[in-house]
Amino acid sequence: MEPAAMMTSLDVSSDPLKRMDRKSERSPTAKKRWRTEDEQRIYSSKLLDAIRIVRRRSAAEAWASPKSREVREAADRVLAVEARGRTRWSRAILSNRIRMKSHIRKRRPPSAAAVPRRKSAPVWKKTPLLQRKVRMLGRLVPGCRKLSLPSLIEETSDYIAALEMQVKAMTALSEILSAAAAAAAAVAVAGGSGGGDAARPAQS
């Protein structure tokens, strides 16, 4: 990602911020909070810490690289923390993590079996088409399965804004880390030889 693109992306994010300011007069102020640069900065720094912790934990235990699932869960958790529990999906994410730690694998197979069973019920009319879509959206957004349409829409809008910020931050972070890794590797290669050169004049 080019730095110019990065800066423009930041500029673009400030434009929606201006738009949000106008809109926030009407809509809840929470909607503009995912667009600020400060939020993104805070999120990426916390995400970095979380990834470090995940790595350390996985390295200590299994000596395997951390699974993507753990990283994603950490990222979601950091996102939920940044939401400060004001939204339903953030509270659901945080509570799910606690719940998942205690009941690890037992719950998933029954729930996975139950959901398709419900769908393939014989009473599957065309009329609740909108209803089905609402249910589907409710399943996508964590913790919003049985929510009425207006509040579901509100949760979805906040969730989409948060996800966009998450994607932006994670892309930036991955770029930086990969570049830094490459840089470090290259420097290590060069440093191996350069250090030797520096040592020789120092000794002499």
Next chain:
Amino acid sequence: MQKVALREMLRLQATTSDNLSTTTTGGGGSAPVLERQRAQQRWRQEQQQEPQQSYFNETQLNTMETFMQNPLSLQSELQAFQAELENGWPDFTPHQMLMIPSTHYSNANDNGDGISRTWSCPPLVENLPRNQVEEKANGSDVIVSVRESFKKRRADKSLLLNNPMAKVAEEEDAKEKRIKVDRGETEQSREASVDTSKDTSKLSEVQKMDYIHVRREKISKRMKYLQDLVPGCDKITGKAGMLDEIINYVQSLQRQVEFLSMKLSTVNPCLDFNIDNFFTKEIFSPSNGDNLAMMGMSSEVVNPPPCLQFNPMQHLDAAACCGLDVAINPNSDPLWRTTSAPASLPQTLMDSCFHNNDGSSNWDAKIQGLYNAEVSQGRQTTFPYQSFPGNANANNLKTEN
């Protein structure tokens, strides 16, 4: 339950009035009085079970008592009773209660028929005066009680009257979502018209319509906001299409997050914490030195002990540099040059982020030293950190050193 009790009461009244009309008051009064009392007790018990409606029931009870004790002075009682029931009970029972005396006195002989007629006659409800409906100022209680009573009887009664009322109750209980979602706006208006034609609680209908309008506006407002949020939704109108787009977008975002998390988990065995923080701060806020200092401090805690000796000083220096927005001249730095090719991104980032160009060699040297330290630290950290064979970078670093 109440209606059963009321029915009993009415039959008792009929019998008592029958007895009274045919016989003297004294003669036929004893047994009916007992029955009356028993019915009253039963009714009172049932009222206790439903405390919500106790207010109304007491008034009804009082009126009933007065009514039964003195059936001859019905006119005044009737008016009082009517007034009280108008205030309390939106049901068809008051109407039927009112009907009873008239039918009763008109048809002294076929009281049972009269009563049954009143009970089984739904259109009675229509005849309720408007003011009676409007006087339901105790709106929510009344509606709740109506709902509950109808819920209990939904299985029993198949009267037209009950069905729209039950529907009303159900809809209100479903938080009006099913109205919106299942039936659509046109059907809803049709239902509303049907309801208004047959319904007693017109006030609740009016309230419902207001709620629906308000909710619809809320929903449309939020959908418009979502339209701005989700790219490519300008052309699509209608809730179904919008919902489809929203679902697709959320799914794609979630997939992106998964992909990025996979990338993050695999890409970086060599976490140079300080550099990362360094870059992160630069990218997002070039002129925010305080935070960078804090970040540097926080990252120190994470660093392994051997590096802590020389880190703090240089971190603070770097922080000071960044705080002053002093430009780093990468060209003058041999280290930077060697890393220029693979590290084009961080270099250009630094270029773009640093505005001022003081370029004092002192700062450069310090930053150079910092970079050296970090790199060495990185090398040192990699060894204990990645003793697993699976990582090619680690192997390379090890072999290099």
